[in-house]
Each structure stands twice: as structure tokens, then as C-alpha cells.
Amino acid sequence: MLPGLRDDETQDKFRAVRGLFGFGALAGVLVALLLLPTAFTAGVSTRDAAGWFEDDPDGLDTGGVPERSTILAADGGSIATFYYQNRIDVPLDQIAPVARQAVLAIEDSRFYQHGALDSKGTLRALISNLGSGQVTQGGSGITQQYVKNLLLTQATNDSERKGATEVSAGRKMRELRYAVAVEKRFSKDEILRRYLNIAYFGDGAYGIEAAARHYFSKNASKLTLPEAALLAGVVRYPYAYDPVNHPAVARQRRDVVLARMAELNWIPKATADAAAGQPVQLHVHEARNGCVSSAAPFFCDYVQREILTNPTFGKTRADREKLLKQGGLTIRTTLDWKTQNAAQRAVDRHVPPKNSAHKAAAEALVEPGTGAIKGMAVDRDLGPDSQRGKTWINFAADADHGSSIGMQSGSTFKVFTLAAALQDDMPFGTMMDAPTEFTPTGYRNCDGKRVGDPNASLRNAADGEGGKQFSLVTGTWHSVNTFFLGLEKEVGLCETVQMAEKLGMRQANGKPLEEYPSFTLGFNQVSPLRLAAAYATFGARGKYCKPIAITSITGTDGKRLKVPTAGCKQVIDKGVADAVNYVLQGVLTKGTAAGSGIGRPAAGKTGTVDNFSAAWFAGYTPDLASAVWVGDPRGGYKYPMDDLCMDGECYGEVFGATIPAPIWQDTMSGALDGTSATDFHDPPSHYFSMGDGETDPNKKDKKDKKGGDTKSPDTRGPDTSPTVPPTLSPSPKPGGGPQH
Structure with missing residues (x-):
């Protein structure tokens, strides 16, 4: 039984998980966790299973992403x-601190406290999202999301792209194993930098630098709180929260991010409320691609x-x-x-x-x-x-x-x-x-x-x-x-x-x-x-x-x-x-x-x-x-x-x-x-x-x-x-x- 829930409530929530495709990734994490104890029952000990996770997996290429x-x-x-892909890779110190905070707040607030998997945060996010009827908190941590984006970016055919996006326990297990390897290879700051540079922010903008230039005609280092919160909100569903094509939904999502930042005491509530009261102000700049538009x-x-x-x-x-x-x-x-x-x-x-x-x-x-x-x-x-x-x-x-x-x-x-x-x-x-x-x-x-x-x-x-x-x-x-x-x-x-x-x-x-x-x-x-x-x-x-x-x-x-x-x-x-x-x-x-x-x-x-x-x-x-x-x-x-x-x-x-x-x-x-x-x-x-x-x-x-x-x-x-x-x-x- 999940902490804080009666048996009948727990059953209702699990039925909801099975029926909501919108929570597929989060449900996949939970399923993977539930399957983990039995995943190696066919002659594989718990120690062998742990070793499988700890061993550096073959084929994990963390090289540069397309720029x-x-x-x-x-x-x-x-x-x-x-x-x-319109992407400009930048160092972490060229991304405004408020932008880093906004992404962490809505996607993985305990990123610096947990390892490759935050089971506590995952279960809490599941309960919160089911209780509100919408996805307000992420299930997969930053490291897992980085791995997913990396595998998708490196996919060269339909089969590999399907394998990187399918809703299955197998994919989540594979991602988790890769995430463990990534946490061993890189510091937390480096993982966050890589994630912010690989994530898709909608409307053709890949990475937070390209997104800042595209939506606001400025560098990521110059993002304000409302702008940072808007971009942070886009990451979960880039096509649905794209502020150019869906400005009203994007604003609602931005305000959710601001509220989460205040809830974590990362910004004062008054500051969050003031930012939420501002309209979305875009200064869209289309990145030119190729010679046709060249001078x-x-x-x-x-x-x-x-x-x-x-x-x-x-x-x-x-x-x-x-x-x-x-x-x-x-x-x-x-x-x-x-x-x-x-x-x-x-x-x-x-x-x-x-x-x-x-x-x-x-x-x-x-x-x-x-x-x-x-x-x-x-x-x-x-x-x-x-x-x-x-x-x-x-x-x-x-x-x-x-x-x-x-x-x-x-x-x-x-x-x-x-x-x-x-x-x-x-x-x-x-x-x-x-x-x-x-x-x-x-x-x-x-x-x-x-x-x-x-x-x-x-x-x-x-x-x-x-x-x-x-x-x-x-x-x-x-x-x-x-x-x-x-x-x-x-x-x-x-x-x-x-x-x-x-x-x-x-x-x-x-x-x-x-x-x-x-x-x-x-x-x-x-x-x-x-x-x-x-x-x-x-x-x-x-x-x-x-x-x-x-x-x-x-x-x-x-x-x-x-x-x-x-x-x-x-x-x-x-x-x-x-x-x-x-x-x-x-x-x-x-x-x-x-x-x-x-x-x-x-x-x-x-x-x-x-x-x-x-x-x-x-x-x-x-x-x-x-x-x-x-x-x-x-x-x-x-x-x-x-x-x-x-x-x-x-x-x-x-x-x-x-x-x-x-x-x-x-x-x-x-x-x-x-x-x-x-x-x-x-x-x-x-x-x-x-x-x-x-x-x-x-x-x-x-x-x-x-x-x-x-x-x-x-x-x-x-x-x-x-x-x-x-x-x-x-x-x-x-x-x-x-x-x-």
C-alpha cells in the first residue's frame, strides 16, 4: 500500500495509472520498480541484478549531440x-541560474540529493499528479530524461527511434541502467548542463540557448524569471506547451512552474505571484537554415x-x-x-x-x-x-x-x-x-x-x-x-x-x-x-x-x-x-x-x-x-x-x-x-x-x-x-x- 492511502484508494489510483496515457512515462517508472525484484528470478541472484545495474553498459555513447x-x-x-536540429551548446555558467532553478523545480527538485533514480520523488510525483488530474511534476529524473533524449537523438532509424520512445518497462529499465552509468561518469552539474542543451523546447528549438534566442531573442544567460519558467514548462510536452502556437496553455504551464518554485521556497510567493501576473511576451526570432535567406x-x-x-x-x-x-x-x-x-x-x-x-x-x-x-x-x-x-x-x-x-x-x-x-x-x-x-x-x-x-x-x-x-x-x-x-x-x-x-x-x-x-x-x-x-x-x-x-x-x-x-x-x-x-x-x-x-x-x-x-x-x-x-x-x-x-x-x-x-x-x-x-x-x-x-x-x-x-x-x-x-x-x- 502506498504511504497515506487506504487500500481502496490505492487500487483506484493504480487503475488510473493504467488508463492514463498522459502518465505513461511515470507509470513506466513505477512498473519498472515493481518488476525489479522479479526481473532476475530465472536463476539470477539479487547480487547479480545489482551487478547488472552497476556494470557500464555497452553502446552508451555520451558524445556530442547534434549542433x-x-x-x-x-x-x-x-x-x-x-x-x-537548431541547437547551440553552452556551458552551465552561460545559463541563467533562475532558468536552472525553474527546470529543476518542475522536473527534478531533488536532483542534487538522489542518484540515478529518485524513488521517493517518483512516488510523490505520481500521487500529486493523480490527485490534481494533470501532470504537474515529472516522474523521471533529470539524468533519466537526459538518457532518453540522448538515445532519441542518436537514433538513426525507425526501430531505434521507437525503442527510445516506447512506453514499456523494458525501456525504463534500460534508461535506468544507462542513467546509473551516466551518474558515475559525470558530475551533477555536467549532467544538468547536458540535459539543458539536449532537451527540446518546442517550435524547432533544441537546447535552452536556442530556445532563449528563438522565443525571446536573447541568450540563455539573460533569461528573466517569467521567461525561465515559461521555458521550463515547455519541456514536459513541447508540442502542447509551445508558446508560439499555444500561448494560453503555455502561460498556465508557466504559472504551475512558478507555483512549484514558491512551494520549494526557492523564490518568495510574492515574487511568483508577481511573475504569474505578467503576460507572456515573446520576441520570436526564426533561426535561418541554409543559404536561401543569407545576405x-x-x-x-x-x-x-x-x-x-x-x-x-x-x-x-x-x-x-x-x-x-x-x-x-x-x-x-x-x-x-x-x-x-x-x-x-x-x-x-x-x-x-x-x-x-x-x-x-x-x-x-x-x-x-x-x-x-x-x-x-x-x-x-x-x-x-x-x-x-x-x-x-x-x-x-x-x-x-x-x-x-x-x-x-x-x-x-x-x-x-x-x-x-x-x-x-x-x-x-x-x-x-x-x-x-x-x-x-x-x-x-x-x-x-x-x-x-x-x-x-x-x-x-x-x-x-x-x-x-x-x-x-x-x-x-x-x-x-x-x-x-x-x-x-x-x-x-x-x-x-x-x-x-x-x-x-x-x-x-x-x-x-x-x-x-x-x-x-x-x-x-x-x-x-x-x-x-x-x-x-x-x-x-x-x-x-x-x-x-x-x-x-x-x-x-x-x-x-x-x-x-x-x-x-x-x-x-x-x-x-x-x-x-x-x-x-x-x-x-x-x-x-x-x-x-x-x-x-x-x-x-x-x-x-x-x-x-x-x-x-x-x-x-x-x-x-x-x-x-x-x-x-x-x-x-x-x-x-x-x-x-x-x-x-x-x-x-x-x-x-x-x-x-x-x-x-x-x-x-x-x-x-x-x-x-x-x-x-x-x-x-x-x-x-x-x-x-x-x-x-x-x-x-x-x-x-x-x-x-x-x-x-x-x-x-x-x-x-x-x-x-x-x-x-x-x-x-x-x-x-x-x-x-
């Missing part, structure tokens, strides 16, 4: 969080894909995703908010996200000499492509980091031919003919095979300067197609391709660059990020660094994980890079991008793809490099940018200097504002052996209009074996735009 991971910018500001969504997505695709972070994708969403990682990145915001403003200003022409823009910015990605912007929100103004495709990155297989690069690739020529010590004043038409014969790829089509020819379709001579300098400034085809033949197609490869270029789909005579005109499909990193090499005086977004990753244990490195190395002589810089500075002052300067030493190159299907600008200073693409995600050849009108503004034909260069100009001006300018180095004197290359031997005072960059035909032709020379038809088949 959310955070991606941080270079200044420590948050970019995004990732989680399966730098495409950079965030790049970092996420870096972790999900790189074997450094786990053998399988499932392992890597688990690490990201449960590992509690602190991921520090290279993102500079000033640069990022400047880029986003620029692309959105010149190519609005929901523009009437359905065009798109993307920009990537890389720091010369380090490879650090300082910004990455797309004029879209991250989201379903079916919704206007959104896309899942990161047009700034390669396929493995953004699903885009790239866009034809146009005349931005001429810089690799220029660099190859300067590497051969070709002086600035070297003169070459630029015929009206050019027949590509005599080219060999890096396998020594002849490539080209003797039956086709290319023209200078946009500049109208065929039949003249140009120097290495003026041919670059005016971006003359036939001049560069001849220059590429002079220095060698393979040498040009190898120069591009040394500077990190490859197709956005991950394959090597294709090698045909029109390589210098930019038919390969690449990403803005790789192009920015290549141009950054010139700004760094020939030092190439692989673009990196992550600087460090720290686990919950404080240990650092291995992260990809930039692997910086000198790939071309400093003097060669200095000479390239000298030539490309003139593009911004006297060439196709004249008027696009930023008030400090800068260099760059325009690029216009055949049929105006896309336009580019790649430019840099010694401190920052950027590549900008503008085109149509639906396919550039099907939706070209000639006679373009967008949101009431008409451009006619769009060249590299028409929209991409102004985006670059606005971005760089904003990103570098307030910083000291860095000068380029003078090129070696031997490049001036035939003059500075700026004199026009044709003696014509003709200036290219801004945007006079030559068109770059798609000269790849049909997708046949690389040994078959592609057609050089100026009317390529559709499909040159970005591919998904």
Missing part, C-alpha cells in the same frame, strides 16, 4: 547557419558545395552533409562584406533581378596573391528557377560549385595569347597585319595535331579595322580578332593554351580547355570565378592562387579540420606579368573600355561573344580582381543582346564595355573606397626595344566607340572528335548561352 554549424565572413559576421546567398552556396563535394570532409556525401548539419562547425571564410555588398548593388543596378529582358549578371572577386574570394554576386535570389528573379544556378562558379557549366568567354581570352607573346619576349612595338579576313591554317594543338578549317574564314565583324597593322599594344586595346589569330599562330596555339592552364583556366564543367585556332577568341565555356583568379595572377605579378572561400573550420572540441589551400605559386615571370599589366591598363584609357577607370591604377579586358549572345569584363588592380558576365540564362544565341531594351533603357548592341564594365567599375569603386591605391610595377626595358607600341602606324585618328570590342564567333562547330577541325562559320548554331 548547428555557422558560416562566418572574414570579419566574424554570420553568413548562414545549417542544422537538422550573400551564392557565396554561401559555394561554401556549402565545397564541403558537400570535397572528400576532405567525409568519405560520402551523406557523411559530409551530416558533418555540416550536425557537427557544430564554425566555418570562417574569405568574404568581405564591403566587397560583397558593392558587387550585389552593382549587378542589381545594371541588370535588375526581375528585368523585362530576362537577362542575368554574375560577378566574382578574388584577391591577388592569396586566392581569397572576397565577393560573389548574382542578380537573382537563390531559389527555384521557375520563380521570376530566382535561380539555383550560381552563374559565377563552376559546375561543381554551382551547377553552371559556364559561358563562352569572348575576347577576355586574348590576354592569354598576349601573355604567351610577352613570355617569348616579343616587344610592345611588334607590328602584325590584321587582315579583313583570316583563314586559320597551320595551327597545331598540344598533341601536335593540325587543327583548323582551310575552307572557312573569320572577319573583324565589329571593329571595321581589317587590312591594317597593329602593334602588340594597339591590337590589344582595340581587341582585333584577326590580329590575335595571327599572334596566336606566331606564338603557338599550344603555348597559348598552356598559358591559360598555368593561370588556372579550365572549362566550367571540369574538363580541359578545347584547343582550336579560335581559342584566343574565347569559345571555351568558363566561369567568372576562374577568370577572375586568372586575371588576379597578373595583379600578383605572376603568382597564381587557386580561389578559396574557407580559411578555417573548427569543431565543437576546438580542433581545426583540414581545409583546401590556395597553393599559391609563381607560374610566370614577374616581368611578363608587369608587361601584361602595362598593356591592359591602356584598355581602360585608350581602348575598348575607355572611360571605365576607377581613379587608381587598374587594368582589364572586354569580351563580347558572337552574335552578342553574352558580354564580359575582367579587370583588376594589384589588390583586387573581378570578372563580370552578362547574358541570358535561357540561351544567349536564342536571346542575344542586340537591340536590347531592359526596363525602359535601350542599349542597342551590348559589348563588354556596355554593361559588364560599368558593373565592374561600380563594384571596384565601392569595394576599394577608402583604401590606399597600389601601383603596378614598370615592365622590363627590353619590351620597349621597338618603342612603346602606342603609335598607330596607319596614321588614322579613329577612336573606337566605347564598347567597340570585336565580336568573338563560336568557332567550335559540330561536337565531333577533337581531331576534326571545327567550322569557323560566323553564324554558329544556337546554344552558346549558359547551360544548366
